[in-house]
Amino acid sequence: MDKLPDILGSLPYLLEGALLTLAITVLALISGFVIGLPLALLRVYGRKPAATLAAAYSTVLRGLPSLVVLFILFYGMAAVVKLPAFLAGCVALGFCSSAYQMELLRGAIQSVGPGQMMAARALGMSQLQAIIHIILPQALRLAIPSWSNEAAVVLKDSSLVYAVGLAELLRRSQQVAARTYQSFIVYSLCALIYFAMTFLANRGLDHAERALRLPTPLEETAH
Amino acid sequence: MSNAIVRVENLHKAYGDTEVLKGVNLEVDEGEVLVVIGPSGTGKSTMLRCINLLTRPDQGRVWVAGDEITAPHADVNQIRERVGMVFQDFNLFSHLTAEGNVMVALTKVKKMSKDEARKLAMFELERVGLSDKAQLYPAQLSGGQKQRVAIARALAMDPSVMLFDEPTSALDPELIGEVLEVMKKLAREGMTMIVVTHEMGFAREVSTRMIFMEHGVIAEQGPTQQLFYNPQHPRTREFLGKITELYGHEQGEA
Numbered sequence: 001m002d003k004l005p006d007i008l009g010s011l012p013y014l015l016e017g018a019l020l021t022l023a024i025t026v027l028a029l030i031s032g033f034v035i036g037l038p039l040a041l042l043r044v045y046g047r048k049p050a051a052t053l054a055a056a057y058s059t060v061l062r063g064l065p066s067l068v069v070l071f072i073l074f075y076g077m078a079a080v081v082k083l084p085a086f087l088a089g090c091v092a093l094g095f096c097s098s099a100y101q102m103e104l105l106r107g108a109i110q111s112v113g114p115g116q117m118m119a120a121r122a123l124g125m126s127q128l129q130a131i132i133h134i135i136l137p138q139a140l141r142l143a144i145p146s147w148s149n150e151a152a153v154v155l156k157d158s159s160l161v162y163a164v165g166l167a168e169l170l171r172r173s174q175q176v177a178a179r180t181y182q183s184f185i186v187y188s189l190c191a192l193i194y195f196a197m198t199f200l201a202n203r204g205l206d207h208a209e210r211a212l213r214l215p216t217p218l219e220e221t222a223h
Numbered sequence: 224m225s226n227a228i229v230r231v232e233n234l235h236k237a238y239g240d241t242e243v244l245k246g247v248n249l250e251v252d253e254g255e256v257l258v259v260i261g262p263s264g265t266g267k268s269t270m271l272r273c274i275n276l277l278t279r280p281d282q283g284r285v286w287v288a289g290d291e292i293t294a295p296h297a298d299v300n301q302i303r304e305r306v307g308m309v310f311q312d313f314n315l316f317s318h319l320t321a322e323g324n325v326m327v328a329l330t331k332v333k334k335m336s337k338d339e340a341r342k343l344a345m346f347e348l349e350r351v352g353l354s355d356k357a358q359l360y361p362a363q364l365s366g367g368q369k370q371r372v373a374i375a376r377a378l379a380m381d382p383s384v385m386l387f388d389e390p391t392s393a394l395d396p397e398l399i400g401e402v403l404e405v406m407k408k409l410a411r412e413g414m415t416m417i418v419v420t421h422e423m424g425f426a427r428e429v430s431t432r433m434i435f436m437e438h439g440v441i442a443e444q445g446p447t448q449q450l451f452y453n454p455q456h457p458r459t460r461e462f463l464g465k466i467t468e469l470y471g472h473e474q475g476e477a
């Protein structure tokens with residue numbers, strides 16, 4: 001246990017790594033959403049070729065290990081354009097996540113009944129107006145629980161970027177473990193930090209979901 | 224051309240191999256209240272949806288207040304604003320309050336300011352007797368109240384004609400009356416209406432003309448009195464007999 005001070009001394013170093021993990025996760029989730037949402041809309045409302053293309057995109061990407069996508073972007077593309085490791089990591093995870101986000105958003109969009117679109121169009125809204133003002137406000141609410149799940153998956157997958165040399169949480173834990181020979185304690189600490197981040201993110205999204213939940217007949221009396 | 228608010232010419236529509244509409248012709252003049260009856264699956268809903276082009280017909284033309292909505296370059300969204308539609312299952316926007324439901328198309332389609340839209344929304348909700356429910360969400364309203372909000376939402380767009388597709392069929396019997404009352408009031412105010420319904424009390428009391436649809440065509444049409452008491456087509460007589468048996472409670476005919 002004489003290594004304990006040493007390990008504790010490395011805590012800021014590990015937390016810095018956690019910050020990098022968090023940054024990559026957030027950026028990957030955002031880019032995954034920005035790519036996934038239009039694709040989900042194309043899949044549901046697009047003409048046949050566009051919908052098929054979107055479906056193919058998701059099938060292909062969901063069939064690839066994230067690490068492979070990362071290597072293609074970082075090493076495979078190096079001859080054409082040399083992406084910085086951080087960017088390659090965010091983009092690779094973002095692409096992979098976009099396929100899953102597309103599917104979960106598609107499910108949410110489709111669970112908004114067809115009558116909502118019909119009523120919106122009957123009032124003279126364009127399809128885009130109906131999507132923005134009527135469909136998405138309902139679909140995105142429905143998507144929060146699955147999205148929270150996806151956030152946890154991406155957070156955990158973010159450890160993959162250590163393969164292109166980024167010193168995120170897992171990479172740094174490895175370094176500290178090697179230096180202190182206290183693998184169990186160090187990796188447990190690493191696990192604890194991962195868990196804390198996932199837990200807080202999920203709790204935060206649960207909270208958002210509840211705050212945004214529409215009133216139901218039962219709650220009316222509770223107010 | 225006459226001053227018809229709605230004119231439908233030779234409407235055809237098929238889903239796959241099933242021909243749903245087989246040449247429907249119809250003219251509805253200003254202030255008319257037209258009740259459409261007919262057995263299930265004969266294309267009543269499809270015909271209504273073709274009028275505002277929610278369903279695109281395979282063939283035929285439709286004019287609304289003089290503009291052809293089926294014309295190749297027609298501004299469909301703009302013409303649709305003039306056609307109010309009320310659905311069997313209400314289709315209120317579940318993420319918006321009653322007031323929000325009425326306001327959303329006013330601000331997004333008519334580009335009214337929020338204040339203006341709110342004022343008009345309150346006026347329309349008042350008209351259907353629901354100004355005290357403005358802040359409630361659809362889930363917090365009864366079926367009858369939902370349908371009245373849906374009517375207010377359509378009226379707020381200031382339509383030239385209102386289409387009702389079995390507006391009371393999803394309601395518990397005790398809630399039908401309040402919706403029919405609102406519709407009768409509208410009819411008295413001179414609104415042009417096309418109503419698909421089984422409520423024969425309503426038909427007899429307020430409709431000016433009735434059509435009987437069967438197998439994708441208008442089998443018989445005429446002034447309400449004539450269709451009721453002197454139907455020419457044996458199938459019309461048979462069908463009328465059947466629905467008075469089924470829906471004979473004559474809701475709201477106080």
Ligand SMILES: Nc1ncnc2c1ncn2[C@@H]1O[C@H](COP(=O)(O)OP(=O)(O)OP(=O)(O)O)[C@@H](O)[C@H]1O
Nearest residue numbers: 238241243261262263264265266267268269270389
């Ligand atoms: N979107 C659609 N796709 C395929 N078939 C459809 C569609 N809409 C309607 N149909 C079919 O067209 C026929 C006519 O339907 P429609 O809803 O117009 O009848 P209706 O007279 O309104 O009947 P109901 O009294 O039951 O409402 C039915 O056989 C129905 O199954």
Ligand SMILES: [Mg+2]
Nearest residue numbers: 267268269388
């Ligand atoms: Mg119908």
